[in-house]
Amino acid sequence: MMLSTGIQTVPLLIVIGMFSLFILAGLAGKLNKTQEYGISGSYTGWVGNGAAIASNWMSAASILGLAGIFYLKGYFALAFVIGWTGGYILLLLLMANQIRRFGKFTAPDFVGFRYESETARTIAALISIVISLIYCVAQYRGIALLVSWIFGIDYRSALVMGAIMVVGLIIISGALGVVRNQKLQYFVLIIAFILPLMYLNKDQGYFWLLPQFGYGEAVTDLQSRFGYFWAEPFATVSLYHWFALCFTLMFGTCGLPHVLSRFYLAPRMRDARWGVVWGLFFISLIYWSAPAYGVLIRLFDALSGNPYKAADPATADLVILNAALQGGLPEWVVGLLVAGGMAAAFYAVSGLLQSGSAAFAYDIYPRLLHPSATENDKLMVAKGFFLILAGIVLLLSLNEVGMIAEIAAVAFALAGNTIFPAFLLGIWWSRTNATGVIIGMVLGVFITFSSLLLGDLIPLLKSLFPLTSSAFLGAPLVIITMIIVSRFTSPPSEEIVNFLIRDVHDAGDAS
Numbered sequence: 001m002m003l004s005t006g007i008q009t010v011p012l013l014i015v016i017g018m019f020s021l022f023i024l025a026g027l028a029g030k031l032n033k034t035q036e037y038g039i040s041g042s043y044t045g046w047v048g049n050g051a052a053i054a055s056n057w058m059s060a061a062s063i064l065g066l067a068g069i070f071y072l073k074g075y076f077a078l079a080f081v082i083g084w085t086g087g088y089i090l091l092l093l094l095m096a097n098q099i100r101r102f103g104k105f106t107a108p109d110f111v112g113f114r115y116e117s118e119t120a121r122t123i124a125a126l127i128s129i130v131i132s133l134i135y136c137v138a139q140y141r142g143i144a145l146l147v148s149w150i151f152g153i154d155y156r157s158a159l160v161m162g163a164i165m166v167v168g169l170i171i172i173s174g175a176l177g178v179v180r181n182q183k184l185q186y187f188v189l190i191i192a193f194i195l196p197l198m199y200l201n202k203d204q205g206y207f208w209l210l211p212q213f214g215y216g217e218a219v220t221d222l223q224s225r226f227g228y229f230w231a232e233p234f235a236t237v238s239l240y241h242w243f244a245l246c247f248t249l250m251f252g253t254c255g256l257p258h259v260l261s262r263f264y265l266a267p268r269m270r271d272a273r274w275g276v277v278w279g280l281f282f283i284s285l286i287y288w289s290a291p292a293y294g295v296l297i298r299l300f301d302a303l304s305g306n307p308y309k310a311a312d313p314a315t316a317d318l319v320i321l322n323a324a325l326q327g328g329l330p331e332w333v334v335g336l337l338v339a340g341g342m343a344a345a346f347y348a349v350s351g352l353l354q355s356g357s358a359a360f361a362y363d364i365y366p367r368l369l370h371p372s373a374t375e376n377d378k379l380m381v382a383k384g385f386f387l388i389l390a391g392i393v394l395l396l397s398l399n400e401v402g403m404i405a406e407i408a409a410v411a412f413a414l415a416g417n418t419i420f421p422a423f424l425l426g427i428w429w430s431r432t433n434a435t436g437v438i439i440g441m442v443l444g445v446f447i448t449f450s451s452l453l454l455g456d457l458i459p460l461l462k463s464l465f466p467l468t469s470s471a472f473l474g475a476p477l478v479i480i481t482m483i484i485v486s487r488f489t490s491p492p493s494e495e496i497v498n499f500l501i502r503d504v505h506d507a508g509d510a511s
Contacts, residue, residue, distance in 0.1 A: 006152045011335030015150070018192075018339040019346075022185065023172055050278020055186035057084075057283055059135075059348035060142025063193060063341045065404030066287065067323075068316035070294030072403075076237050077294070079246040080405055081287045083412075085280060086246070087253020092276040095254060098427045101504045106355075107257040107419055108363040114426040116496060117434035118367055123441050125363035127418050128257040131411045132356030133393055135256075138407035139352070140397040142345040145318055146338055156398060163394045166349050167387065185347055190285055192340025196320075197289055200296055200327045212285075215292035218299045226302040244469035245409065251471045252412025255420030257355050293320045300326040317404050353393075357386040409468035410448075416471030417444030421478045427504065429483070430497045436486030440478045447474035 062084075069077040104110040107128055112121025140159060143166070148158035197211040207214030222228040297319050304326075315322065320341065324334045361382035366373040373381070401407070418441045425432040448470050455462040464473055491497075 008150050008152075008331075008335070008338075010331040011338045012150050014332065014335035015339045015342055018188065018343060019169065021188070022343070022347075023169070047278050049275035050280075050282055051186040053275060053279030054282035054286075055189070055347070057279070058186065058189055058286065058344045059408070060139045060341065060345035061405050061408035062283075062286055062290070063189075063344040064142045064145070064317050064320060065138065065406075065408065066290040067293035067319045068403055069405045070291045071297055071319045072316050073237070076242060077291070077405075079242050080249060080409075081290075083246045083249025084253055085284060085287060087250040088276055088280045088283070090250055090254050092280070095423060095427060096276045098504050099423070106358060106363065107255075107423075108359050110426070111419075111422055111437065112363070114496065115422075115432070115434040115437050116493060117438065120422075120434050120438050120441070121363055122368065123438060124419065124422065125359040127414065127441065127445065128359040129356040129389070131257060131415050131419075132352040132359075133389065133396065134414065135408055135411040136349050136352050136389075136393040137397050138404045138411070139345045139349040140393055141400065141407065142317065142341065142404050143349070144397070146321075146342050146345070149318070149321065150338065155400060159394065159397055163390060166346055166353075167390050169346060170350055170353075170386065185343060186282060189340045189343055190282070192336045192343070193286060193320075194289055196324050196329055196333050196337045197292055199329050199333055200323060201292075203327055203329075204296070204299070211292055212288035215295050218292075218295045222295070222299055222302060228298065228302060241466060241469060244466060244472035246472075247475075248413050248416050248469045248471035249409065251416030251420045251475045252409075252414075255415030255418065255423065256412070257359070257415075257419065293323050297323040297326065349393075353386050353389050354382075356389050357382045360385045406468055413468060413470045413474070414445070414448045417448050417474040417478055420471075421475055421482055425479060425482055427500075429486075430500045431486055431491055432482055433486045433489055433492045435489040436482040436484075439485050440482035443481055444474060444478045447477065 066077065066080055069080060099110075102110055102113065104113055108121045108125035111124040112118060115121075140163065143162035144155055144159035147153070147162045147165075148155055151158065151161070153161070194211065198208045201208035201211040201214045204218065206217045300323065320337060321334070324337050329337075361378045365381050366378060370377065421440055421444065422437050426437070447465055449467075451462045451465050451467050451470070
């Protein structure tokens with residue numbers, strides 16, 4: 001891993017300044033309502049909601065991991081771009097309009113209401129917690145790598161420091177420092193990500209006003225001057241694995257609890273739909289830019305005499321920083337880029353941990369452990385469980401395993417194999433019942449981790465259900481299982497069927 005020679009003063013000051021801005025904005029908008037701890041927020045129009053969706057989506061996987069995957073695997077990494085953006089298309093077409101009509105603030109709440117089952121609700125809550133933990137491991141890794149560079153310390157020390165900083169941010173600014181800052185976060189983050197790319201393109205003589213298009217000249221230069229074919233890494237991976245990863249990320253996007261929660265805030269179906277459209281545009285600005293960083297760092301490697309440099313995962317995950325440093329950008333521009341990466345990772349962790357703690361405090365604790373719990377009790381439990389989850393993620397992150405984007409893909413696989421089928425059938429097939437969804441979600445959990453648990457005994461599982469790509473076959477199997485089990489067991493109540501017909505699919509107020 002690339003360590004700096006000491007504290008990077010200018011980048012550190014920019015990071016402090018950016019987070020101070022976010023904290024002040026969060027404190028200014030803070031409301032003292034217990035029901036808004038990590039599960040609610042405000043609605044501010046199509047563009048504002050789109051920016052909030054994009055900010056909610058941005059993470060270390062988007063800012064750091066995606067560029068690193070492009071650097072190592074070339075066009076194969078397009079599976080991440082297509083999967084993550086294509087998932088929002090599926091949401092727009094299949095679920096965004098209908099989700100808001102349920103009026104539930106969390107995925108477990110939706111499952112419990114739709115399937116009229118506390119067991120199903122509890123399973124969905126536990127799955128949501130596990131998804132949050134896995135996704136947070138990827139974010140912690142990104143935070144540790146950046147903190148390590150800023151302070152010139154080793155990975156584990158940086159990890160502990162970063163974890164303390166995350167918890168401190170939440171304690172200082174409160175939950176709403178995350179929820180109500182998302183629009184501001186996005187616009188600061190997009191400037192921090194694209195401005196350095198404009199500088200790099202301009203310094204290399206490429207078209208810089210729209211650097212997402214200008215870096216194509218760098219691809220040509222790599223091939224003509226150095227014999228490096230950008231598509232070459234793609235040939236080392238089978239087409240099946242590319243499709244499996246692509247569709248897993250699509251299905252997973254439709255099943256991530258903290259993504260789905262954004263659609264409960266839209267007051268009308270049209271608002272939910274246009275919020276997704278704007279969110280997809282804002283997300284695409286990042287995804288169109290990430291490949292450019294991967295290409296440029298390959299070019300810088302080639303110019304330094306090593307066009308086929310084989311990087312370790314830690315170095316690859318810091319591609320955007322390496323590109324800025326090798327490109328000779330001013331310190332303040334490098335600092336802006338680092339601050340943007342830190343902000344994306346910090347707020348992704350905060351949102352995910354809040355989603356996980358809310359699932360425990362509102363969906364498990366008052367129903368299984370303390371039925372008479374008050375709203376204040378739930379709030380205190382949510383805050384306490386937040387700290388517990390933060391500690392668990394810290395322990396899981398101590399050993400460096402996999403790249404940021406690959407770790408995040410496991411969380412998407414779990415969401416795609418469990419939450420996505422439960423929502424899809426829950427919205428579109430009224431015959432789906434509690435027994436079907438319970439058995440289906442349990443099967444989805446098994447499918448997600450089957451290659452990890454039984455892959456050595458049954459090698460076929462590793463081929464059919466790769467750890468990062470299992471939902472390609474897994475989600476259809478879970479959906480089929482839910483349908484078959486529901487067909488042969490008792491149907492849902494007439495009340496829920498009538499609710500779906502009258503309140504979910506009646507488009508009377510779609511405008």
